[in-house]
Amino acid sequence: MNLILLAIIALGAIGLIAALLLYFASRKFAVHEDERIGEVSAVLPQANCGGCGFPGCSGFAGACVKSADEKGSIEGLLCPVGGQAVMEQVAGILGMTAEASAPKVAVVRCNGTCENRPRLVDFDGAQSCKVQQMTGMGETGCAYGCLGCGDCVTACQFGAIRINPETLLPEVDEEKCTACGACAKACPRQIIEIRLKGSKNRRMVVLCNNKDKGAIANKCCTVSCIGCGKCVKVCEKFEAITLTNNLAYIDAEKCKLCRKCEEACPKSAIHAFNMPPRKPKAEISEVPVAPSKTE
């Protein structure tokens, strides 16, 4: 009996001492995490996609709190997945104001479909764009166009991009795309651009990434940019289009969506997204009509 009592007392005493030790240790070595980090983290989408440039959502939350404390603002920080709405919530928690951010979307700048850009050889190696890129130019004569193995599809966590089996090009689902930029990073040819979505999702994009000289670019694809500069000329007023390395680029912030460049492009490389269909200019009737001067 004595023995049992002794054991209980001894164990109880050890337990008490250990509990006290642990209690003081937990007080002494406690890591004080800013409560706001948890709060901010809770409103984030928890996609952990890394689109913000930080390691996961909690990393981004920490960066927001740090920036609010040190700089007094959360300028320059954006959760592309949550967008404006989430940033306003974050700003509310931290007592800041969210800067206005325009929504963005991933755009595949290549229109080299099977018809536009015939396959000259077959690539039968590992189905990865990065591997194919190492073997040279790829299946077509274009050293800049889409390789079609779908590295971007694997990279997308939101199921927003898929390879169209008819064109063999990736297609972005604008509803699902969060502009996190994972696809753009995965593309070994930097074809995917994270671009301003534009008002009413309307935007003008040069759907080509070919930096070769016109003669070479012209040969490998029917809708390649040949760097002729006609679009730059028609856009003189707004100066939205620049030509570098034989490739035209439309600045989404300057573009006024006038669609003149689309008409001017001799290779139909400029594409209008989500624009209403053009009004037919003149009905082509079977009876020849004398051209009117007003047109």
Add this chain to the structure above:
Amino acid sequence: MKTFKIGGVHPEENKLSAGCPIREAGLPKQAVFSMFQHIGAPANPVVKKGDVVKVGTLLGEANGFVSAPVYSSVSGKVSKVDVALDASGLRRMAVTVDVEGDEWDENIDRSAELVRLEERPELDAKAIVEKIKAAGIVGMGGATFPTHVKLCPPPGKVAECVIVNAVECEPYLTADHSLMLAHPEEILVGLRLVMKAVGVNKAYIGIECNKPDAISLMTEKAKQYPEIEVVPLQMKYPQGGEKQLIDAIIGRQVPAPPALPIDTGAIVQNVGTCYAIYEAVMKNKPLIERVITVTGKSLSQPSNLLARLGTPFSQLIDECGGLPEDTGKIIGGGPMMGKALLSLDVPMTKGSSGLLIMNRSEAKRAEMEPCIRCAKCVGVCAMGLEPYLLAKVSGQRDWDAAEQNDITSCIECGSCQFTCPSHRPLLDYIRLGKSTVMGIIRSRATKK
């Protein structure tokens, strides 16, 4: 018989053109000289459109120490200095020459007469290296590393012996074999020039035992030079790898990168390089032509052609009976390490040791299946690596793990992929991982 210790495979030999004497290929109508014919900095074009060139005229000068000049192999007029598709599958800077006649630079000695080392006592080590450098000689086995760099060991490292790589372990290829049968004396003089250049008095010529005629001929001719020993080697791929050959012949292992083969005291030169060195030093002939094996099971006349650099591959195929109808893949180099070509219009370069035409059934890759963890790839890896693991971590983009598992030691011989019963594209991913990790290591070094 000697061989290397770790791993190795034995692919079917298929040396269809063995025993075919070297045949001279015709002059091309147009020759394209890539400025990227070697490892290192590309050559700088020094001619412009409209310039008239002769055989042996400098087209591109070396750009730095690890670089090599490019000479014209034809006479005619420069028609273009612009990017052109080459065997790498990329459009890169090249000089195009429209061929007119066949006029040679007057300094080149075109006689077939053998010049021995004893006849030119004025040649010292420095002069030999200078001549090799000026002639634009690079490793002719396919790696195309500028030869003069190998002959100038970094300070503190001493060469003890020269090893001639006459292994030719790649299936199908017979260019080195035919060269040994045709020019054994010249090769030996070339080897003695290398020995003099690096100041050693011991040399080995490693030949695989599937070339008994070459072994007996070289042994007989080498009797006059007691310091040169012909070493017959057991047949095993990748014995032609520099590190494997050193292991096979002198039994020393090259440590992991950044160590170099010279750390074992050996300097390895390809047999084709020795011949080119002989021609450059003794005959003043820059590197303008080489022996290339054009072969394939469906090709009507597999041959060893002596062709001018810059000749389009399409012409070489025409000289061997034309492109067979059932062609599935055309490979520049051998079947194990060669690279499939995008077009037949690309020109041959200093490193073109072979042109292999595979028929459709040969060329088809078998369907990939899941890894069954049989570890065959680990068993055959000549570098003692774990290919299945390297391929996996490269696919997962785990570059840290790839680096920790010595991906940079991979010699890309392809034995793992050759042996994989699940037909997994191991080497594709390992190459991706290797080049990425090398890039990371380089950027780390520049940051420091």
